[in-house]
Amino acid sequence: MNDRFWRPISIDCIDPGLFPSVALYLKSTGNYVLYKNEERPFTEDDRRRLERNFTEFLYVRTGDLEEINDYLENNLTEILARDELDSMAKGRILYQTSVNYVIDVFESPEIASNLARSRKLIQHLMHYLTTDAHALESLQSIVGHNFYIYTHSVQVTALNLLLHEQLFNVTPDEMIDVGIGSMLHDFGMIFITEQVLDKPDALSQVEYYKVKQHTQKGYEFLKRNGLNSEVALTIVRHHHERYDGNGYPAGIKGDNIPRSAQLSALCDVYSALITDRSYRKASTHADALKMMREEAKGGAFNIELFKRFEEIITARKTNSTA
Template structure:
């Protein structure tokens, strides 16, 4: 697909002051048309012109994403502190930066060893999600673009931290571990072949068996890197376990499934159902919860689902993140 050679970049991320000298493209009827070449600066006039035409995204060649990712991560503190950028745009910048990191990891799995990058992004994400009303709304922009797997990981991480913030009194290190594991929960998919997840057709039994291996493969890869804590690794390995024991990879049952993994399964399912993806059209949140409720007792713990649903249904009411140490979260 031609779109694989281009990556979407929110206009909010493109600052005339800081943005690197790379080519930018606009998309029109599925075609990518050069907007500016690498040897021309992106100016304030460009910014205003694109805003007037309601252009939300420009596109960069996939080969330039390393430069863009480095630019965003190095300037994230500055961009998030600017008074001339509103809260929604800051959320888009933050989610875009995190999605670019996940894309980077999928391109080069060895980069998961650079856990400092991941923890830095999670701390920014944690602060934003806990401190802004409708903090998840900015995700809608980037998740509408054509790189679902990467933005899904960011969406799950943001929702996981929001749910943990509302339900448990975790300290900052515990919350960071939850966020890191959530952001990297699907990293095992990188070890699957080709376009297995992009096909709109139903998977064959053999293909589905291969997909089911991603949780264990991701755990083994990250465990070997030696940089993640047990909470993070538990989320990666067990986010597809089911309450009745029919999940994978370990077939854990009931409360033998660690708390963080139970919540990861809920967040993973909810985010998948409420986002457009290759095989499904997004459902409204209430409809997703109704369908998930039918899986209570089989896929999900009744108590955990009830608490999760209560958070999701009032997710717009943000409060500051509590950093007071308390009982350590179960992994």
């Protein structure tokens, strides 16, 4: 059955008192099996039973998603405030809600102009990242339930918010723009065909040229469709620039590259390296940083900024494993 018709919902997100009446499915050996129909409410017993069986996700039909998204976004404050939720559970809920948002924007680009939705979400994400020492680790451990591009978009958002918060004196409004830009940084990929995106081997020159256009095309589309934050647009357009001028699309150099784009480039590369791809396995945190250090020494990144990046990411790692 086609996975595109189904969307995973973490069972932590299901608050029995508030959850809308939609049918829920279990995934069993690749098939979706009805768990409860829309008439029967989801109860605390359901949650306990599923937890005993180590079920983390139920699935809904994409046709029911609008209701689920409304529920998640309207009740996020109450859901996240529940005492019994640990860091992982909160991470799963925020990750889920963020991924739903990114998928929706990729599938229905006109949603990008509805900034109220992303603004609220990023405020929650920001609060979680700055108040929970395990947040980054929790978010990073939640992968494999969605396509790479969505996971990656949320991961870059989390990293970029945290880095901006720790390194620069950024106003809350600007922080939201950093979040929106990060969430949508690869949005221009919707203009690239799937054959090119999913190709397991090296890209031809023509294909690589096409992939590189995602920065400029994403920027132009979002600008035309009501995204007017300079910071957000800069992240979308310039997250592949390199400090030595060897990046794209503009090939700008050094500190002519806005700082938000420089940080986004670091977060983007790090996230890509620590994730499994069709053409290579994920690197460990240490290996990813080692590769990036070499690149920084070779001129690709501002070496001072890279060192700060490394310190912050590594401190978070140590925090959460301690």
